[in-house]
Amino acid sequence: MAAAQPGKRRLALVGLGHRGVGMWGRELVADYHPWIELVGLCDSNPLRRERAPATIGIEVPVYAGLGEMLRDTRPDTVIVCVPDDLHDEAIVQALEAGADVITEKPMAVTAAQCRRILDAERRTGRRVDVAFNYRYTPTFAKVKELLLSGAIGELQSVDFHWYLDVQHGADYFRRWHARRDRSGSLFVHKASHHFDLLNWFVQARPAEVFARGELRRYGRRGPFRGQRCRGCEHAARCEFHLDIGQDPWLHGLYEEASRHDGYLRDACVFREEIDIPDTMSACLRYESGVQVSYSLNTYMPIEGYQLALNGLHGRIEVRQHERHPWPQPPADEIHVLPNRGTATRIWVPHGPRGHFGGDAGLQDRLFKPATPDSLGQRAGAEAGAWAALCGVAAMRSVESGRSEPVALGTETD
Ligand SMILES: NC(=O)c1ccc[n+]([C@@H]2O[C@H](COP(=O)([O-])OP(=O)(O)OC[C@H]3O[C@@H](n4cnc5c(N)ncnc54)[C@H](O)[C@@H]3O)[C@@H](O)[C@H]2O)c1
Incomplete structure (x- = not known):
């Protein structure tokens, strides 16, 4: 040592x-x-x-x-x-x-x-x-601050829709994420970020979920398939073709290393083995009665989200597009709309580094001594469990066709 x-x-x-x-x-x-x-x-x-x-x-x-x-x-x-x-x-x-x-x-x-x-x-x-890390993204932190300040009164319902574009969305279908036993599906792997934000905003335990999920674009839905992009006979006509040789970072990290463990970074997005949905929606109910309408899509022309939080006295709206076909503003726009009175528009500048400042905020909180936590951003194992359990229950609901409880369960599960 x-x-x-x-x-x-x-x-x-x-x-x-x-x-x-x-x-x-x-x-x-x-x-x-x-x-x-x-x-x-x-x-x-x-x-x-x-x-x-x-x-x-x-x-x-x-x-x-x-x-x-x-x-x-x-x-x-x-x-x-x-x-x-x-x-x-x-x-x-x-x-x-x-x-x-x-x-x-x-x-x-x-x-x-x-x-x-x-x-x-x-x-x-x-x-x-x-x-x-998303709890530390300045825009989500601002939303939390507005909720705590009572800007819209007691929260009643949330609309939350997340869009992954064809580039980022497809990436989840190239690797281990596309197998449910490895990632729990994107309802767990990706949506645990979003369920955690919801749990943090709502400040109550999620009670039940009704969900739908289907594979519509990737996996067996593909018009053809190979093992991987490199050397694929369908490369010229495949819109998801990834030339890993053109990306020195991915090539250095994964391509040469794959000879040791067979982990391909450019596996075919149309592989038959893919067993997770790519098109998902869910309705959640919290113990406090708050209702949520959520969706996640993985083959969109835009990357980002739309979020609206509805309180007894007003509504907060956020539309954030990380990538879209028009010029990107350097800040996110939040609208605070009271049911009566004047609406306000707040511009929240993006933070440095990854996830619009989320990564840096998380690391500041974890490693810089005496960093304050007035918004309760630090998340422990309980928060980790409840976010994952929302996704686990959503996948159970996809299978059963019924509403499913969000629960930690027992030894006999
Ligand atoms: N918070 C975020 O925004 C965010 C973003 C990206 C990834 N992640 C998470 O980070 C984690 C890693 O993601 P990634 O994209 O780097 O994955 P990756 O597949 O690129 O890397 C995983 C690494 O783990 C190694 N590994 C596998 N089994 C191992 C074992 N038994 N012992 C030691 N090493 C082992 C692999 O060789 C590989 O190097 C995932 O849980 C992912 O969900 C989070």
Whole structure:
């Protein structure tokens, strides 16, 4: 074990893919080095292991197994950045080794995994933070502030519609995300961000969900298919063709490394094995009576969302387009519309770095000492569980055709 730097929080990172070496590696070391020290890196892929220290810009031991890294480096906190279905195992192992955990979302993909994490947190007395970076995006923080200030009176209902464009949306269908056993479906993987925002805005437990979800554009719906984009005979006529050779970042991180584990970054979006919906909608009811109408689409000409929160005395509207065919404003526009009186328009400037400032806000909160939390943005394992459970219940509803309870369940589930 290397000598500790006094006063610095000792972090170890498991999962050295795009999110791991990017936001939790390179950006963390560059911007937070006065408060943190990365003491170990872990990944199952030998080439990603070999390349990660240089990509991140540090010299640090690398490990193939989490257990060995925990024993050798004795970190204060483990950052979990492996695929979603592996989060629970890594989180519990780290907690049991006496470390706190920061896990990427979704915290887990099943109710049983959520229970296991909550039990381990209680048993060990350590803490799990869930990386719900969208809570820190300035526009969502402003919405929360407006709700807390009583701008529209008691919240009654929410309309929330999220659009992934053909570029970003298709990306989820190229990799492990497209398998329900690995991601829980996009109702869990992607929508856990949105369900968390809803849970945070509504400030009540989600009670039940009725959902629809179908595969309409990708997977078996495709007109043809191959194994992957590289070398595909359909490349010239496929609108989703990805030339990984043209992207040095993806090529360096995944293409050459794929010979070790077969993990293809450009797998065919029309693969037969894809078993998650690409077109989803859900109605949620909260214990407080608040109702939500939600949807998620993955093959749109725009990227972004439309959000409206309806209170007894007014409405807040936000339309945010991350990408669209007209000029992009450098700020988001929020309308606050009282039922009576004058409407106001608020421009919220985007923050620095990823997710319009969400990533930086989350890392400030987690690593800069004495950062205030007046909006309650810090999200723990309970919040992680309830966000994931909304998606789990939504998928159950898709299958049953009935409304399903949002519940942590019991050992017998
Ligand atoms: N909060 C956000 O906005 C946000 C954005 C992107 C990704 N994420 C989350 O970050 C996580 C990682 O996403 P990604 O896009 O980097 O995925 P990825 O597939 O690119 O990377 C995952 C890495 O984990 C490694 N791995 C797999 N099994 C392992 C094991 N048993 N032990 C050690 N390493 C193992 C893989 O080799 C790979 O390097 C996911 O949970 C994802 O949901 C969150």
